[in-house]
Amino acid sequence: MLDRLNEALERVERDLGEPVGAAAMARTALTSEHHFRRMFSALSGMPLSEYVRRRRLTLAGAEVIGGRDTLLDIAVRYGYGSAEAFGRAFRAMHGISPGEARRTGAALDSQSRLAFHLTIEGNTAMRYRIVDKGAFRLVGPGTRVPLVHEGANRPMTDFVLGLGDDVYERLADLSDQEPRGGVSVTVTHDPDRREGSDVDFYVAAVTSAAGTPEGMRALDVPAGTWVVLLFEGLAFPEAVQRVWVYAAAEWFPSNPAYRYRHGPELLSVEYEGDLASGELWLPVERTSV
Template identity: 35%
Template sequence: MDWLVRMNRVLDYIEDHLEQDIDYKHLAQIAYCSEFHFSRMFASLSGITLSEYIRRRRLTRAAFDLQKSDIRILEVANKYGYESADSFSRAFKKTHGIKPSECRHEGVSLKAFPKISFQLTIKGDTEMEYRIEHLEFDIKLAGKGETVNTNRAFKIIPNLWSKAKKEGFMQELIDLSWENPKCSLEGILGVCGKEAAIMDEEFTYFMGVRYDIEPREGMETLIIPPSTWAVFPNVREAWKRLYAEWVPTSGYELANLPCIECYYGPGHKPRHELWVPVVKR
């Protein structure tokens, strides 16, 4: 499968360039994936962020270098992108539990993090319900953004909504909510990354509603251009299965736009949906 081949090419490229600066944009190009989604897709498939994987592979290689030669610690530090021996020593100890100088002692225990590979597991026991929506107009939103750690997003985002409800911001959004919707994208919206691309460790989660006039004071405006969307019921379940199950077999690529979590009012079925921007392969 082309998708699987491309993701494993990314891993090969990382392995061949551990001693050099690695441009995440270039990795996304190798994967033929949007910059916006690449880091999240990598983390979803591997269970580890892209930057952490690269860090662990470099420190694994560094331990091998120190054990097999008399190379100076500073040289090894510089080889794997650390500006000083101190910063390298801190990272090394965090990973291996000992100082770099101690790894040359006979009998010490170290941790080796091997190169990973991606494989497709065919499940097929539970279908994924979805539909395709074509929105041929700009989506203008009013709201505000909050910084979210990618690894803790599923814990942080519900807390953001709880805080918004407690402080009255959610009611402000309800008051502004769309009265005559042009399409089925209505309700309270959570936009997963308002910037052009999600960074590896964190992104901006934008809470807002569709709103065509100037927003109230203290709110920001976000405009999402016309796009095609794959829409899934049940936000949390959709996030779990999107990258590993739907994308590899769908015939679509992920567009370089943010995903939108749509939370509807009482009585609406489904209660919430995940809108994923896509383009045909």
């Protein structure tokens, strides 16, 4: 749970001069490296590698200003192979070179240590179910958009608004299994799920039909297990986007018999005014726990 995630983050402080030990951190958190990176990004809003880099340069900055060791000694201590590489990274974060910072005592940026705490608002409990599903196809129009963690995703919205009623009628005809109708599908490519990274996005039917209609794409999905998170009456899109955070912060840590596996993520939504109800389907695999 979150205690184990915070315990894993302690390794960042202990191993500041070593390569990012994401695999060891994931073992401490009792999850896979892929899911650990994904969970960290969802909770913190930044990739794990970015957090480690900023923590190292925060502590290195204090030593640069302190003036006790040479800049090369500090660079090596924090994992940089040369003073030049250290200087480039230092300037990228602090906006000034290490030498200038030492000479002028300039103000530097700081990355605080992270610790995660669970705050529960309201008394809504999210229900879920586990589905073992055979192979199927996702068929529908698709595009590539940037990943947006919170708020409107304008390229995604523009794409959806550009689809005519005839597209949804064709998807309804193709749909022959759950989740039914036109389903929003995202396929991420960046394991850290960085804001702005590329995401393949489809509005698709879940179907067993062969062939790909003109103007549509097809994605074959192998048989597997899915956790289906059910939500009701959430504000769209902000509150619905938080369902992914709930999965990373609460559901997976509370259900160690399952871990996330890479694959398409399916969102089936019905709207009533500004509120949305529906299901988020996430691909999972059973662990040995």
